[in-house]
Amino acid sequence: SSDDLQITITGLQGHGGMPWNTIDPIVTAAQVLNGLQTVVSRRTNLTQSPAVITVGMIQGGSAPNIVPDQVRMAGTIRTYDEKVRAQLGRDIKLSTEKIAESAEAKAEVSVVPAYGTTINDEKLAAQMAPVLDRAASGKVAKAPLVGASEDFSFFARQVPGLYFFLGVTPDGQDPETAAPNHNPNFFVDESALVVGTRALSGLTVQFLETAQKSRVATRNK
Missing domain, CATH: 1.10.150 (DNA polymerase; domain 1)
Structure with a gap:
């Protein structure tokens, strides 16, 4: 199966030379990216079905000396079992929101079903x-x-x-x-x-x- 993943991390924009006055969504997004990999390796029962989470796009920032207010990430979720599919969606949302919360940032997570698993009769x-x-x-x-x-x-x-x-x-x-x-x-x-x-x-x-x-x-x- 294939699901589309979109994540928006919202922080607080400010000067790159004074990051303590900001909430850095780029650093938070990096932590979210690592967290997504542990969703597969630590929270998914891979004996039921293989699973993959791939982030293929990250967008954020407009200048080298500015901490931006938002970072957008997009990717894909793949697996072969409907129960695992549902669990991945829940765990991705939980992990992303909690990581963002720990940085005082906000996370919006969208998991949109795309295609089911192709199984031959x-x-x-x-x-x-x-x-x-x-x-x-x-x-x-x-x-x-x-x-x-x-x-x-x-x-x-x-x-x-x-x-x-x-x-x-x-x-x-x-x-x-x-x-x-x-x-x-x-x-x-x-x-x-x-x-x-x-x-x-x-x-x-x-x-x-x-x-x-x-x-x-x-x-x-």
Whole structure:
């Protein structure tokens, strides 16, 4: 699952040469950032589900000699279990607010649900695995847990779903050294589109044939 995290730390602006007359939101934000990591390592039962909290943006200040009044932070929360997901949201809010309070600052915490966990339907996956194997000429492997999120999860909550990855690393390159997406060096080998088309068309035909056989069997009962 994926949740969007936004935190605003409000302090008291003043001169950088006299920080005792200020409430420094930058220092407080640094402490909050460290505190978020202990939410995972010390308050989350990782035997239930892995969890990740990443802050990817920090904004604050406009001059080197001024303690600003606010710092804004934004990040993402990832896990695979709904109970862990809910607990992370509560612990993030608690940790952030208490750290800010200890510095006499104020913290506003917003955790906005983005995407659910994408889970393949076991029966559908078992039915379609041979189709994928044929489409990829046997080059199929079970994917490990992935920290990325996908809006396909909304569909899979309503009907049985099957989500798979299409490898696009050029032949001859070690996938371990290939640049991932969200990286400026990411490169797609377009010949993979042939495999993808073969896989999707094969899945469609197999699904329709299975559905037709099921209808016939139901009528003959």
